[in-house]
Amino acid sequence: MSSPLRVPKNAPRPNWVSTRNPCKACAPLGATLVMRGIAGALPFLHGSQGCATYMRRYIISHFREPMDIATSGFSEATTIFGGGANLHQGLGNVTSQYHPALIGIATTCLTETIGEDVHGLLHEYRAKRTGAGEPVLVHVATPAYSGTHVDGFHDAVRAVVEQLAEKDASPSAYASGFVNLFPGLVSAEDLRFLKEVAADFAMPLTLFPDCSETLDGPSMKKYEKIPEGGTTIAALRGTASAKASIEFGRTLRTKRTAASFLQERFEVPAKRIGMPIGVHESDAFFAVMEKLSGHETPEKYRQERGRLVDAYVDGHKYLFGKRAIVIGDEDLVVGLASLLAETGVVPVLCASGGKSGALGHSIAEVTTHLREPAAVRDGVDFMTIAEELALKELKPDFVIGTSKGAKLARELGVPLIRVGFPIHDRIGGQRILHLGYRGAQQLFDLIVNTLLEIKQESSSIGYSYL
Amino acid sequence: MADILRERERQVYRKGQQQPYQLDCEKQSVAGSVSQRACVFCGSRVVLYPIADALHIVHGPIGCASYTWDIRGALSSGPELHRLSFSTDLQEMDVVRGGEKKLHAALCELIDAHHPKAAFVYATCIVGVIGDDVDAVCKRVSMEKGIPVLSVHSEGFKGTKKDGYKAACDALLQLVGTGPTEDISPKSINILGDFNLAGETWMIRDYYARMGVEVVSCITGDGRIDDIRRAHGAALNVVQCSGSMTYLAKSMKEKYGIPFLRVSYFGVEDMSKSLYDVARHFKDREMLERTQGMVREELERVMPLVAEYRKALEGKRAAIYVGGAFKAFSLVSALRHLGMTTVMVGSQTGNKEDYEQLRELCDEGTIIADDSNPLELSSFLEEKDVDVFIGGVKERPIAYKLGIGFCDHNHERKEALAGFEGMLNFAKEVYGSVMSPVWRLTPRKRATALEVVK
Numbered sequence: 079m080s081s082p083l084r085v086p087k088n089a090p091r092p093n094w095v096s097t098r099n100p101c102k103a104c105a106p107l108g109a110t111l112v113m114r115g116i117a118g119a120l121p122f123l124h125g126s127q128g129c130a131t132y133m134r135r136y137i138i139s140h141f142r143e144p145m146d147i148a149t150s151g152f153s154e155a156t157t158i159f160g161g162g163a164n165l166h167q168g169l170g171n172v173t174s175q176y177h178p179a180l181i182g183i184a185t186t187c188l189t190e191t192i193g194e195d196v197h198g199l200l201h202e203y204r205a206k207r208t209g210a211g212e213p214v215l216v217h218v219a220t221p222a223y224s225g226t227h228v229d230g231f232h233d234a235v236r237a238v239v240e241q242l243a244e245k246d247a248s249p250s251a252y253a254s255g256f257v258n259l260f261p262g263l264v265s266a267e268d269l270r271f272l273k274e275v276a277a278d279f280a281m282p283l284t285l286f287p288d289c290s291e292t293l294d295g296p297s298m299k300k301y302e303k304i305p306e307g308g309t310t311i312a313a314l315r316g317t318a319s320a321k322a323s324i325e326f327g328r329t330l331r332t333k334r335t336a337a338s339f340l341q342e343r344f345e346v347p348a349k350r351i352g353m354p355i356g357v358h359e360s361d362a363f364f365a366v367m368e369k370l371s372g373h374e375t376p377e378k379y380r381q382e383r384g385r386l387v388d389a390y391v392d393g394h395k396y397l398f399g400k401r402a403i404v405i406g407d408e409d410l411v412v413g414l415a416s417l418l419a420e421t422g423v424v425p426v427l428c429a430s431g432g433k434s435g436a437l438g439h440s441i442a443e444v445t446t447h448l449r450e451p452a453a454v455r456d457g458v459d460f461m462t463i464a465e466e467l468a469l470k471e472l473k474p475d476f477v478i479g480t481s482k483g484a485k486l487a488r489e490l491g492v493p494l495i496r497v498g499f500p501i502h503d504r505i506g507g508q509r510i511l512h513l514g515y516r517g518a519q520q521l522f523d524l525i526v527n528t529l530l531e532i533k534q535e536s537s538s539i540g541y542s543y544l
Numbered sequence: 545m546a547d548i549l550r551e552r553e554r555q556v557y558r559k560g561q562q563q564p565y566q567l568d569c570e571k572q573s574v575a576g577s578v579s580q581r582a583c584v585f586c587g588s589r590v591v592l593y594p595i596a597d598a599l600h601i602v603h604g605p606i607g608c609a610s611y612t613w614d615i616r617g618a619l620s621s622g623p624e625l626h627r628l629s630f631s632t633d634l635q636e637m638d639v640v641r642g643g644e645k646k647l648h649a650a651l652c653e654l655i656d657a658h659h660p661k662a663a664f665v666y667a668t669c670i671v672g673v674i675g676d677d678v679d680a681v682c683k684r685v686s687m688e689k690g691i692p693v694l695s696v697h698s699e700g701f702k703g704t705k706k707d708g709y710k711a712a713c714d715a716l717l718q719l720v721g722t723g724p725t726e727d728i729s730p731k732s733i734n735i736l737g738d739f740n741l742a743g744e745t746w747m748i749r750d751y752y753a754r755m756g757v758e759v760v761s762c763i764t765g766d767g768r769i770d771d772i773r774r775a776h777g778a779a780l781n782v783v784q785c786s787g788s789m790t791y792l793a794k795s796m797k798e799k800y801g802i803p804f805l806r807v808s809y810f811g812v813e814d815m816s817k818s819l820y821d822v823a824r825h826f827k828d829r830e831m832l833e834r835t836q837g838m839v840r841e842e843l844e845r846v847m848p849l850v851a852e853y854r855k856a857l858e859g860k861r862a863a864i865y866v867g868g869a870f871k872a873f874s875l876v877s878a879l880r881h882l883g884m885t886t887v888m889v890g891s892q893t894g895n896k897e898d899y900e901q902l903r904e905l906c907d908e909g910t911i912i913a914d915d916s917n918p919l920e921l922s923s924f925l926e927e928k929d930v931d932v933f934i935g936g937v938k939e940r941p942i943a944y945k946l947g948i949g950f951c952d953h954n955h956e957r958k959e960a961l962a963g964f965e966g967m968l969n970f971a972k973e974v975y976g977s978v979m980s981p982v983w984r985l986t987p988r989k990r991a992t993a994l995e996v997v998k
Contacts, residue, residue, distance in 0.1 A: 096650035097606060097633035104607030126669055126700035127573055128583025132611035135937050144941040146918050151575045152701040157673065164575045171549055171576030175919055187605045188669040188701060191639055222605035223670070224636050297947050299987040301922030461628070485614070485627075 099460035102431030104222035105230030112234035113182025115287020117308035125186030140500040183217040190221035239336040243318040256282035258323040266294035266508040281371040318344040327409040328440035355413030382515040398422035405479030406498040416444035433457035560908040569914040583700035587708020594618035595767035599660035604668030616955040661769035709788040725777025732758035737785030740765030744962040787868035809962035811878030842964035853971040858883035860931040869894030887928040947986025949977035
């Protein structure tokens with residue numbers, strides 16, 4: 079009765095009103111991740127106590143790291159009379175306990191619905207607190223009834239840059255000719271990789287947000303109130319003076335982003351490319367790096383590319399014609415579809431809970447040589463995906479995506495290759511490298527070996543050589 | 545020493561070091577204190593979650609449904625409808641125009657698709673604010689579909705988790721009393737407040753079966769709507785997790801005259817006492833003898849094994865931070881069985897009596913904290929040089945970051961910790977964490993080791 083797969087064949091697909099096994103979280107969650115990527119910052123939710131606790135739990139279960147999110151903790155009276163007093167008290171308490179350099183405030187569905195004027199409330203708060211040691215306050219509107227955690231993420235990136243970028247701020251830590259990079263929601267390992275690439279190109283970089291240390295830190299003797307790492311406030315102020323901005327995400331074309339803001343307001347040229355997953359999308363990234371840095375791609379990465387292509391050759395037979403379902407955040411799905419298509423796997427269904435409006439077009443762009451165009455579903459949930467599969471008899475060989483697809487994969491009797499966010503049922507989600515030739519190498523080996531394992535396990539004799 | 549917010553100073557107490565005793569509790573969390581608590585919705589959702597043949601639909605934007613999808617390790621012996629996540633996923637236009645129509649349509653399609661025995665509709669924060677009449681929609685769907693459709697008034701901001709428990713109990717009370725009660729034994733009980741995490745309800749049911757006690761319903765572990773409907777036919781309510789279920793037990797006492805007992809299934813003493821209390825309630829000598837026999841048999845099996853773990857754990861220090869304080873009592877005594885001292889204990893939602901009892905139970909110097917937060921908890925762990933911290937998912941990274949062992953005693957655990965077998969599992973898990981060689985590599989222990997060498 080609970081199996082979503084028991085749908086009669088050829089039954090008309092009902093137009094479900096409800097969302098069943100969601101493929102998304104709410105917008106404020108994405109904003110808290112961004113705030114966590116600012117040096118010395120504490121995320122703060124203006125709303126009910128439960129929002130902060132639920133999001134902490136969701137994030138902790140992926141990163142296995144402390145994730146403190148403060149809240150104004152609405153009560154019934156607050157909801158009727160407004161949350162100003164709670165917001166002010168909360169900011170004061172957070173300041174005295176955590177001594178943050180910045181507090182990143184995101185709204186929730188409740189505060190948006192009752193129409194809280196957060197901008198005005200913060201203005202009042204700043205006017206009251208004029209002493210030294212007061213944190214910088216930034217805020218973003220993240221009504222949970224609009225968009226997904228990914229929208230909340232990108233909106234927070236833009237809001238922070240909008241509120242901090244200054245024309246003549248000199249990011250003193252940087253030489254001239256630095257570049258902004260807005261990578262989107264990627265893993266801590268991906269962020270470390272991007273910093274390594276920039277260093278190898280000798281290109282000064284403002285990477286934002288940067289959770290590479292704040293959400294994947296070392297074992298500690300003393301509890302750090304706010305973990306080391308993150309994009310500095312000075313670097314964020316300096317984003318207006320960058321030589322260019324790079325943003326990852328083909329589906330961002332429908333959004334107003336930090337990069338588009340900097341271009342309009344400060345004439346910082348924006349370069350949008352796909353999330354660099356697989357050879358083609360990584361080539362585009364390294365080409366941009368060459369152009370902006372004026373240096374050729376270092377030998378190290380040429381070697382990585384060469385080894386990756388060599389591995390594609392070694393493994394091509396095991397992947398050709400295999401059928402995959404790809405599920406996750408839109409831009410991750412686009413990147414994975416590109417990698418799968420270039421290795422001979424057919425992405426039979428590319429699905430996301432996000433609904434930028436650009437997913438179909440973006441997938442088409444990266445899978446041009448596919449003989450059978452991928453079915454694309456945006457704004458979708460897991461039970462709809464399951465019904466789609468049953469109806470169309472897509473017969474996938476594996477699912478690749480977040481751990482929320484585990485139930486679906488189990489029902490289909492195929493493996494789930496866990497990538498992206500969240501991964502709640504394994505450790506190490508934050509250490510998965512998706513990006514660059516190196517990330518593609520790891521994903522490729524993982525996919526091939528997963529399929530080989532099935533073949534070997536299901537063989538009546540097993541075998542010792544490929 | 546801990547950096548405690550001024551507003552919270554009276555919510556932390558050190559036994560023997562502060563006179564007179566005072567500990568404030570049952571207060572709204574202080575804004576900005578990063579409480580470990582959740583909200584009203586969370587309280588309702590966790591309590592009703594294990595009812596496996598009901599439809600649970602969250603009315604609101606998507607977050608609340610996303611964050612509670614398959615969240616508890618509450619097992620079912622049959623249907624698993626509770627493990628799916630359903631939401632009205634309210635969008636901007638719904639907020640403007642109201643969500644009643646969408647809720648009606650969502651309920652109808654889901655009931656048609658899944659044929660549940662009942663439906664629970666959880667109202668989240670904005671539902672009241674946008675003026676949806678959830679009760680009216682539920683009533684209408686109930687008429688149309690012929691099953692109970694129950695609204696759960698769990699708007700997050702309308703109190704604390706405890707108010708959510710009450711909202712859940714109010715929904716349950718609408719079910720109790722609507723089923724047949726013929727054929728129910730006079731020696732029968734309802735198990736209240738066990739959630740069948742890792743199959744614990746099954747273990748407890750087995751004990752009662754061996755005693756000769758009929759279990760009419762379990763509310764809510766491995767729960768079924770039809771059982772709950774006939775729960776008023778039981779002779780006794782046996783209440784664990786008193787924080788969530790005492791209200792239901794009291795209401796059933798008032799309405800149906802069913803007495804109730806508070807019990808705990810954690811730790812061998814509390815487990816045995818619980819079974820004896822139930823046997824004594826029925827004033828049945830044979831049942832008492834059967835219970836004694838069973839307890840003896842279980843203890844003889846389990847305790848020698850526990851003693852082995854105790855050898856290694858003797859003198860180690862534990863900290864406890866759990867949702868309801870009642871569970872903490874049992875944990876303190878269970879840890880004593882392992883030769884361990886509890887140096888810090890706290891809860892999200894304990895009341896005055898709970899903390900008074902904890903104070904009596906604990907050793908001098910023990911820190912007792914109500915509605916604590918990561919900064920306080922981490923400072924307590926450091927100050928008391930704790931070997932193992934017992935808590936839930938949100939406490940885990942605090943311990944791990946500091947290189948301290950951790951034991952999950954919350955919703956997501958995969959090991960049964962209740963009952964006699966549970967004591968053994970608990971010992972095994974604490975041992976497995978405390979004795980792991982990995983701590984020797986962490987900065988916290990390395991420094992100590994070097995000092996010893998000096």
